[in-house]
Amino acid sequence: MTIYIIRRLLATIPVLLIVAVVVFSILYLAPGDPAAIIAGDQATVSQVEDIRRNLGLDRPFHEQFLNWLGDIVRGDFGQSIFSNRPVIDLFLQRLEPTLALALTTTIITILLAVPLGVVAAWKAGSWIDRLVMSFAVVGFSFPVFVIGYILIYVFSITLGLLPVQGYRSLEDGFLPFISHLILPSLALAMSFMALVARITRASVLEVLAQDHIRTARSKGLTTGKLLFSHALPNAAVPIVTIIGVGIAILLGGVVVTESVFAIPGVGRLVVDAILARDYPIIQGVLLIFSGVYVALNLLLDILYTFLDPRIQY
Amino acid sequence: MLASEQNTEPKTAPAGRDPVLSLVELRTSFDTFDGTVRAVDRVSYDIAPREMLGLVGESGCGKSLTALSIMGLVPTPPGRVEGSIRLNGRELVGLEEKEMRKLRGSEISMIFQEPMTSLDPVMRIGKQIVEPLVQHQGLSGPEARARAKDMLDRVRIPEATRRLDEYAHQLSGGMRQRIMIAMALVCRPAVLIADEPTTALDVTIQAQVLRLIRDLQTEMNTSVLLITHDLGVIAESVDRVIVMYAGRKVEEAPVSLLFRRPQHPYTVGLLGSVPKVNRAGRPAKGRLLEIPGIVPALNQPIRGCRFAPRCRLATDRCRAEEPPFETKAPGHSAACWHSDKAMEIAGE
Amino acid sequence: MAVHEIVEDDAAPRQGQSRRGIWRQLRRHTTVVVGAAILSLIVLLTLIGPWLAVHDPLTIDPLNRMAAPSAQHIFGTDAFGRDLFSRTIHGGRISLTVGLVVGVAASVIGLGLGLISGYSRIADAILMRVMDGLMSIPTILLAIALMAVTRASVYTVIFAITIVELPRVVRLVRSVVLTIREQAFIEAATISGTRFWKVLIRHILPNTVAPMTVQATYICAAAILIESLLSFLGAGTPPEIPSWGNIMAEGRSYFQLAPWIILIPGTVLAVTVLAINLMGDGLRDMLDPRLANQV
Numbered sequence: 001m002t003i004y005i006i007r008r009l010l011a012t013i014p015v016l017l018i019v020a021v022v023v024f025s026i027l028y029l030a031p032g033d034p035a036a037i038i039a040g041d042q043a044t045v046s047q048v049e050d051i052r053r054n055l056g057l058d059r060p061f062h063e064q065f066l067n068w069l070g071d072i073v074r075g076d077f078g079q080s081i082f083s084n085r086p087v088i089d090l091f092l093q094r095l096e097p098t099l100a101l102a103l104t105t106t107i108i109t110i111l112l113a114v115p116l117g118v119v120a121a122w123k124a125g126s127w128i129d130r131l132v133m134s135f136a137v138v139g140f141s142f143p144v145f146v147i148g149y150i151l152i153y154v155f156s157i158t159l160g161l162l163p164v165q166g167y168r169s170l171e172d173g174f175l176p177f178i179s180h181l182i183l184p185s186l187a188l189a190m191s192f193m194a195l196v197a198r199i200t201r202a203s204v205l206e207v208l209a210q211d212h213i214r215t216a217r218s219k220g221l222t223t224g225k226l227l228f229s230h231a232l233p234n235a236a237v238p239i240v241t242i243i244g245v246g247i248a249i250l251l252g253g254v255v256v257t258e259s260v261f262a263i264p265g266v267g268r269l270v271v272d273a274i275l276a277r278d279y280p281i282i283q284g285v286l287l288i289f290s291g292v293y294v295a296l297n298l299l300l301d302i303l304y305t306f307l308d309p310r311i312q313y
Numbered sequence: 314m315l316a317s318e319q320n321t322e323p324k325t326a327p328a329g330r331d332p333v334l335s336l337v338e339l340r341t342s343f344d345t346f347d348g349t350v351r352a353v354d355r356v357s358y359d360i361a362p363r364e365m366l367g368l369v370g371e372s373g374c375g376k377s378l379t380a381l382s383i384m385g386l387v388p389t390p391p392g393r394v395e396g397s398i399r400l401n402g403r404e405l406v407g408l409e410e411k412e413m414r415k416l417r418g419s420e421i422s423m424i425f426q427e428p429m430t431s432l433d434p435v436m437r438i439g440k441q442i443v444e445p446l447v448q449h450q451g452l453s454g455p456e457a458r459a460r461a462k463d464m465l466d467r468v469r470i471p472e473a474t475r476r477l478d479e480y481a482h483q484l485s486g487g488m489r490q491r492i493m494i495a496m497a498l499v500c501r502p503a504v505l506i507a508d509e510p511t512t513a514l515d516v517t518i519q520a521q522v523l524r525l526i527r528d529l530q531t532e533m534n535t536s537v538l539l540i541t542h543d544l545g546v547i548a549e550s551v552d553r554v555i556v557m558y559a560g561r562k563v564e565e566a567p568v569s570l571l572f573r574r575p576q577h578p579y580t581v582g583l584l585g586s587v588p589k590v591n592r593a594g595r596p597a598k599g600r601l602l603e604i605p606g607i608v609p610a611l612n613q614p615i616r617g618c619r620f621a622p623r624c625r626l627a628t629d630r631c632r633a634e635e636p637p638f639e640t641k642a643p644g645h646s647a648a649c650w651h652s653d654k655a656m657e658i659a660g661e
Numbered sequence: 662m663a664v665h666e667i668v669e670d671d672a673a674p675r676q677g678q679s680r681r682g683i684w685r686q687l688r689r690h691t692t693v694v695v696g697a698a699i700l701s702l703i704v705l706l707t708l709i710g711p712w713l714a715v716h717d718p719l720t721i722d723p724l725n726r727m728a729a730p731s732a733q734h735i736f737g738t739d740a741f742g743r744d745l746f747s748r749t750i751h752g753g754r755i756s757l758t759v760g761l762v763v764g765v766a767a768s769v770i771g772l773g774l775g776l777i778s779g780y781s782r783i784a785d786a787i788l789m790r791v792m793d794g795l796m797s798i799p800t801i802l803l804a805i806a807l808m809a810v811t812r813a814s815v816y817t818v819i820f821a822i823t824i825v826e827l828p829r830v831v832r833l834v835r836s837v838v839l840t841i842r843e844q845a846f847i848e849a850a851t852i853s854g855t856r857f858w859k860v861l862i863r864h865i866l867p868n869t870v871a872p873m874t875v876q877a878t879y880i881c882a883a884a885i886l887i888e889s890l891l892s893f894l895g896a897g898t899p900p901e902i903p904s905w906g907n908i909m910a911e912g913r914s915y916f917q918l919a920p921w922i923i924l925i926p927g928t929v930l931a932v933t934v935l936a937i938n939l940m941g942d943g944l945r946d947m948l949d950p951r952l953a954n955q956v
Contacts, residue, residue, distance in 0.1 A: 014790055014793075015790070015793045015794055015797055016797075017794075018790050018791055018793065018794025018795075018797075019794045019797050019798060021794070022791075022794055022795060022798065023798070023806070026806050026807060026810055027806075027810060029810060030809070030810030137935060137938060137939065137942070138931070138935060140934075140938060141882070141886075141931045141932075141934040141935035141938060142927070142931040142934075143886050143889045143890055143893070143927065143930065143931070144890070145889075145890070145893050145909070145923075145927075146909070146923065146924070146927030146928075146930070146931065149916060149920065149923045149924060149927070150924065150927075152916070153916075153920050153924065157917060157920070164917075210430065211425065211427050211430040211431045212430060212431055212432055212433040212434065214386065214425065214431070215425065215431045215432065215433070215493070215496075216433065216444075217386055217417070218384055218386065218417055218418060218422065218423040218425075218497075219417065219418035219422075219444055219445045219448065219496065220414045220415060220416065220417035220418035220419060220445065220448055220449060221414075221418075221444060221448055222414065222448070225444075225448070229436070230433050230436070233433075233435045233436065234433065234434065234435055236435075248796075248799045248800060249799075249800075251799040251802065252799040252800050252801030252802055253801070255801060255802065255805065255894065256801065256890055256893065256894065259893075259894060270802070270805065271894050271895070271896075273809075274805055274808070274809045274894070274895070274896050275895055275896075277809065279809070279810075282805075282806055282809055285802070286798060286802055286803070286806055289798070289799055289802055290797045290798045290799070293797055293798075293799060294797050307435070308434070308435055309434075309435060309480040309482070310434055310435075310480070310482050
């Protein structure tokens with residue numbers, strides 16, 4: 001087991017390295033001269049050259065890449081071109097709202113989509129199954145921001161139940177915190193839920209056809225126990241896998257959702273950086289998000305062994 | 314008019330004991346795109362207390378479906394169960410699912426053919442055995458676990474305490490079938506239905522498992538319905554046998570009578586397909602007897618005897634009229650116009 | 662039950678058998694039919710729209726800013742008084758083009774890379790690591806980053822979305838090639854001296870057509886969604902081009918006053934994506950039942 005984890009950890013290194021190469025190349029190839037941008041409008045040619053040399057921008061690609069990678073390994077993601085502050089600081093400063101949004105979204109998704117998928121599988125072919133599956137198809141067809149605006153229109157503007165935009169830290173109290181998070185989380189959860197409900201239905205349906213379900217029924221178990229202590233645990237591996245895949249959707253969706261709901265998180269940081277062409281921030285966030293994604297999927301891989309005792313590494 | 318309606322079914326359960334389980338005119342059918350399939354057609358039989366009854370027939374003859382009908386596990390729709398199934402006098406046909414559920418696993422239990430796949434692969438053995446106790450008797454914790462361990466001892470699984478915490482994939486096929494038996498009997502049901510319990514097992518293990526079922530039946534005062542296609546299994550374990558063909562009961566007799574003097578050509582054919590063993594224990598010479606022909610489609614009306622197309626004794630009468638199920642000798646009944654000649658084809 | 666009852670009872674379902682069979686066939690293909698119908702309607706609208714729409718999509722009407730949907734402007738007008746119906750129809754051309762081109766481009770390039778990967782071990786090792794890397798970067802973020810470093814145009818949007826969708830196709834094609842390579846008939850073909858490209862054309866390509874068609878459909882839907890997200894964030898199609906994403910992006914500041922600027926084109930977009938996805942689901946069930954359990 002420990003050996004497996006270590007091997008699996010080592011296997012993520014090449015993936016992360018590729019991510020680093022991709023991220024670095026994209027921004028290396030970017031048009032525009034970072035040195036000129038940093039130097040500003042009034043700088044002379046020699047001033048720009050100095051900055052270029054100081055930043056190492058005159059060196060060949062591989063040297064620049066290795067320097068950059070070395071810094072990253074030491075936790076130095078460079079500095080914002082505009083504010084001159086370390087990218088990692090800017091990132092950490094904006095982390096709390098993003099983390100809160102991502103967590104509530106995941107919780108909503110798992111609490112709603114998994115039971116919905118299970119019920120749809122149990123009642124396969126019924127109106128409730130069709131309803132859940134229609135919702136899944138529709139949920140997957142709306143862009144996050146349109147769902148966000150629909151929710152704002154209904155719950156904030158028309159009904160006046162929830163705040164339109166903004167973010168309150170948990171320190172301001174739970175109620176303001178959660179009331180600001182409900183709509184963005186729901187908007188973000190929609191496509192995630194569609195994905196998870198669909199897979200849950202498909203895998204539970206498959207499990208329900210297996211022999212051991214017949215055994216469980218012959219024991220006189222209630223439907224609830226049949227579904228949630230036998231069918232669902234047997235369907236857990238594909239469901240967990242798709243939750244892992246969905247995290248990618250989540251991390252991307254965060255950027256859009258934060259824009260719609262004016263949440264001062266990492267997503268806003270990226271959007272602002274794009275508009276300002278602040279490349280080190282884009283690079284940093286891209287790398288960190290990819291790292292988080294790879295790490296979470298590694299965790300899920302390890303989780304498999306607990307979900308299915310037959311899986312052994 | 315059908316024969317079975319003219320003749321009342323002979324009382325087959327040994328006299329003096331009320332049957333634990335009694336099936337009267339059980340009909341199980343399925344609505345499919347190709348019409349209604351009558352998989353079990355007007356089948357009646359009784360099981361006496363502490364009796365071991367064998368139910369034999371080729372695959373697809375409806376024997377497993379009678380079991381699922383008794384358990385209330387036939388999906389309806391598309392299935393339909395009609396007639397009467399009485400468990401200790403209580404009617405099960407038409408019983409609400411909620412009530413039926415209370416009986417499953419506590420009053421009637423079932424074990425299945427495939428021990429490799431019939432256990433939940435991701436739940437510990439102990440928890441699976443305990444489940445019926447928790448569901449039906451409200452037991453929990455150490456008490457339930459003690460009962461589970463006791464059951465593992467009864468099914469002769471060594472190191473029971475350790476096994477409770479293992480998973481199905483860590484056990485052999487024979488071991489898994491023992492676990493299934495333990496699980497089925499943990500609530501001391503009145504009836505245990507064993508559907509081909511040894512078919513998937515090695516020959517040596519088969520005998521052990523059959524012996525175990527037999528022993529536990531006596532030990533726990535359970536009636537057993539043993540379903541199999543293998544007359545060899547029947548010979549070793551049951552008291553009485555029912556032979557089914559194409560959804561119908563064709564013969565019923567105490568096991569010794571059935572083997573000594575079968576009254577239905579189909580039974581004769583089945584007996585012929587059992588590898589014969591001579592006195593010295595070596596296989597007898599001669600080819601296995603095969604029954605030629607195919608089983609009639611059950612989604613179409615059948616005239617006459619269902620076995621007629623495959624029967625060498627078939628006459629015009631067989632093809633036109635269904636033979637009545639009637640007593641041919643004391644305790645021995647069959648549905649055949651030519652039962653007196655049935656033995657003749659055996660020697661050929 | 663008497664014999665005559667059985668006879669009667671049995672005759673009915675057999676009579677209805679063929680009718681039920683047809684009904685079942687139709688039902689199985691309903692999703693494709695419905696999806697295709699909706700999509701055709703939308704495509705038709707975008708094609709004949711200029712003759713249908715009374716208003717020019719670019720004409721500014723300061724007196725009619727943010728007019729609610731009415732008989733005059735059935736989708737209302739935007740912040741500059743431009744007719745939203747004309748703009749939505751016009752935007753459909755851009756969004757649908759992006760979807761179609763990305764679907765085709767990702768399929769063709771992915772097919773090429775997947776074939777190479779399926780046949781050469783060295784290329785496979787390299788390509789798969791790169792694809793793993795690309796797949797580890799959240800889709801929208803990668804597209805945003807690609808857009809951030811290029812000059813915004815419809816072409817760069819297509820390029821960026823193609824890149825992020827590529828890994829899925831490559832993996833799909835690769836898995837098909839690997840499966841088929843295992844099968845005996847390919848072995849036999851190789852032994853008998855048939856040249857590589859013949860194997861490719863006779864065995865590999867026909868087997869990739871079904872899953873690729875399904876995949877291309879899904880990619881087309883995904884591309885339309887991603888285009889709208891990029892444009893909405895200001896990192897997509899140049900703002901002067903009225904793609905669906907851009908129309909909605911312009912409505913952001915006025916949402917409380919004129920919610921229809923986002924909600925109506927958003928719904929049109931969702932219906933389009935839904936129609937394409939329905940077609941994909943239906944095609945998947947028709948062409949490759951094995952895929953039906955995956956997503």
